[in-house]
Amino acid sequence: MEKNDIICTGCPKGCRVTVEVENEEIVNIEGYECPTGKKYAIDEYKNPTRILPTTIRVKNGEFPLVPVKTAEPIPKALLIKAMNIIAKKEVKAPVKIGDVLIQDILNTGVNIVATRNIDKKAGV
Amino acid sequence: MKVYNMVVIGAGPAGIAAALEAKKNGIDDILVVERDEYIGGILPQCIHNGFGLEYFGQELTGPEYAFEFIKELKETDIEVLTETMVLDVDKNKVITALNRKDGVIRVKGKTIILAMGCRERTRENIKIPGDRPSGILSAGTAQRYTNIEGYMPGEKVVILGSGDIGLIMARRMKLEGADVKAVLEIMPFSSGLVRNKVQCLDDFDIPLKLQHTITRIEGKERLKRVQVAQVDKDFNVIKGSEEWVNCDTLLLSVGLIPENELTKAMDLKLHPVTGGTFVNENRETNIEGVYAAGNVLHVHDLVDWVSEEAEIAGEAAANYLNDNLTKRKTKIKISPDRNVTYTVPQKIEYEFGDKNFIKIFMRVTKPIENVKVNFKYKDENIVSFPKKIVMPGEMVTANLPTALIKDHMKEIKVSIVKKEGETNGKK
Structure with a gap:
């Protein structure tokens, strides 16, 4: 039997929930103190996902970077791979908040979107 | 000298929210002064998510949270001066500032909002x-x-x-x-x-x-x-x-330190725990018409509560300008008691009007589970609120109902204690 310790992020208590797994089936969950903790532990065991916030380089912008994020959470295991793709990208100013800058990253169906307006640099 | 109804020092989340709230309450001639080249304060560099759950009910990144306010600000006639450093504010509410385009600027604010934020240790x-x-x-x-x-x-x-x-x-x-x-x-x-x-x-x-x-x-x-x-x-x-x-x-x-050089120069005393000045429930300092809100008053962990606090100050300043406020005959002191390091506000000075409650912000000394937040006058319990867990890193808030505050109460003490008679910090 395999034991997975998961810290619930539902509240400041941070319960340490143990998910016991046999033949890829959850057989027991312990250590949670409320329903949020149980649900969190199941989700986090089955498919941990994260929003990835980072930046993309901007040509001729008032600032050299535009902040971006994955519009939806993506699998945790893909964070570094996604960073490697985003690192190669450069866009041109102006950029508007909400603009899709990379479509369907790593076939997740999730877009990388701008989270700030970046105008053109004055005089460009 | 140009006289504004309101001068806001700092265009971070506190300054913008205070200015917008005053505007919504019918105040014109508002000036916001910002030393950085862009507005939004620290938010544009906080590119991570986790903002806005309390205020907007959805999870935003820092720049997105700022954008909601900046967008609204740009739709108003509120004046904003960026790359402008305020050098001095005096007791007559005259502000001396400096920038490359205008040189030295002197303006007067009928009300002033101190929203300078904090800086890192x-x-x-x-x-x-x-x-x-x-x-x-x-x-x-x-x-x-x-x-x-x-x-x-x-x-x-x-x-x-x-x-x-x-x-x-x-x-x-x-x-x-x-x-x-x-x-x-x-x-x-x-x-x-x-x-x-x-x-x-x-x-x-x-x-x-x-x-x-x-x-x-x-x-x-x-x-x-x-x-x-x-x-x-x-x-x-x-x-x-x-x-x-x-x-x-x-x-x-x-750690963070409220940035209060201008406040000190106005001879406003600073609170030994918060590092901010003392305020009443309107976030008004000891100088009438001068307000403080956001991290300059006490360091917050959520920007959502900075916005909320700044709106209290902005609305109060509008009421002050419209002569809509009545002082209480006796003011009520709000004091921290067991396990509470500080409260904001530290006093209640105005009649309640149509306010149903006064939100009290506080911090706890150590992590404690299953507690009650107690408001007391002498030995008499006014009201209690249960909380599952309190931590020093997370601000605790409680709404004190105004109906339960009586005229004879000169001091209300706030304590946080374990439900079945406190034992120690952790079970």
């Missing part, structure tokens, strides 16, 4: 001995370089302090390719949110060393290595625990 504040090479930055400075200006501060990083900015920057440096050696925390618990500990450290196998600090810094031009040591419960270094860690960058996330 530095190596000098915590007195780490050793060399003085480059590569030692506050976590927030590193955040600005990395997220706004496009510089990577270094390759091998040690972070001192496990507050949220430290944790967030550990992940950020790691995602940008740095080798993040460890986050060190002198306390026996992380002062950051559980979520940040999990998603910023555990996700990337970055070790969090509790009860550890830095005892020595070495490097000539650039930082070469830091000496890390374990401390006991009194924060004394445990002899023999010292080890050297090679790194070229040290980020400090060791």
